[in-house]
Amino acid sequence: MEITGSIAVVTGANRGLGRALVDALLARGAVRVYAAARDPRAVLAHERVTPVALDVTDRAAVDRVAALATDTNLLINNAGAAAFAPALDADPDGLDCEFAVNYTGLYDMIRAFAPALTANKGALVNVLTLLAYAPAPPMAGYSASKAAAHSLTLALRPALTRAGVSVHGVYPGGIDTDMLTGVDAPKAAPRAVADAILDGITAGGEDIYPDPTSAQMGALWSSDPRALTAAFAAMGS
Template sequence: MSDLNNVTALVTGANRGIGRAIVDALLARGATKVYATARDVDTLAGLAADPRLVVLRLDITDADEVAAAVAAAGDVTLLVNNGGSLAFGDLLAADLTGIRSDLSTNYLGTLAVTRAFVPVLRNNGGGAIVNLLSLVALGAVRGMGGYSVSKAAAASMTQAVRAQVADLGITVHGVFPGAVDTDMIKAFEMPKTGAPEVAQAILDGVEAGEEDIFPDAMARAGRKVWRDDPKALERQMAAI
């Protein structure tokens, strides 16, 4: 998707962090319409007033709400799968409830929304799907084992879907952020990139046709390590 002007987008998890920043960036770039979604629409109240903005309730793990979103947003040409969950804990000791929640949301929920909107994008002449993944998909962090696994599954799904829609005029972009200054990782004391900067880098990558987008300094450094020596990144991330 070479130009995001006049695009009609739907962004999941638009109530905070990267999702909210992407909504703002899309509007600033001249999007025709942006559907901003969240499980609780009250959390979207702080978004800037703009006639191009449409607020929708969407829990990506709820099949009925996914179907309702498709019915309400049949003009979408850009799908941004940003909605996610993070349950801290290691795989050997954490309660399985949190691990299941991360898999249900980050992998199965993202897949469900993607499956539902591919026909929409196809009917609208093609478009783009953007999946917010994480650098931990390439190197797991022990304190967020379930999250790392779910993002790795979503990364593999991104590749599989990319191959399936290649002939439909739909591009699929995987985004692998490092540490971003959001509520999700506010407890971590480390250098973080601001969400607005990351959002701009993501959209720049989509416009440039990049299939794998590393939108911040930590992500780009991690990519270099991973490309040169995947085991080195594994050890580096495990030490966090």
């Protein structure tokens, strides 16, 4: 789909990749961006931005936003939560939060916005991660929740495609955001990742690898999934 003239919803829009996505959408001619965040006062101020208070774990709030934004033709599910802990050491509440945001919240957004996306022949974009393919032991719960979201993306694609909605999974590597502060790993600039995501949507790519690390690791996954699993397992050694 074309970004110019689009009407988008972006979750987690107050910082990091979400804020960069809002900025990139505006630069490419989006007519309106519903910038959704728990604190809408923190989103980018612009005449074409509509700040929206939204916690994706609040199902009633999700439904209210969907009822407000019925003109949406581009939904970018970007909100995410991550806790750093090996599987057996994970805090149960942290694990619940990861699944509530990264899987259940994402599902509720899709469920609520599916009628608008179908009516407007739009696009669904789920921002996932390379860890949806193979887990990183220090981020066990995050990896598992994103793997569930990846599976959901694949499961929804056939029906939504038949209804005229393109479905895109985004699988970035590390991004230079608050979530990875203190992590010693290659990190891409949020705006560069945002631009690559929009390029992928425009090109119609089902699987989008928006940075050099993800392009390399995505190719490895395609050719040898066990090799990617081994590479990420080494992160915990």
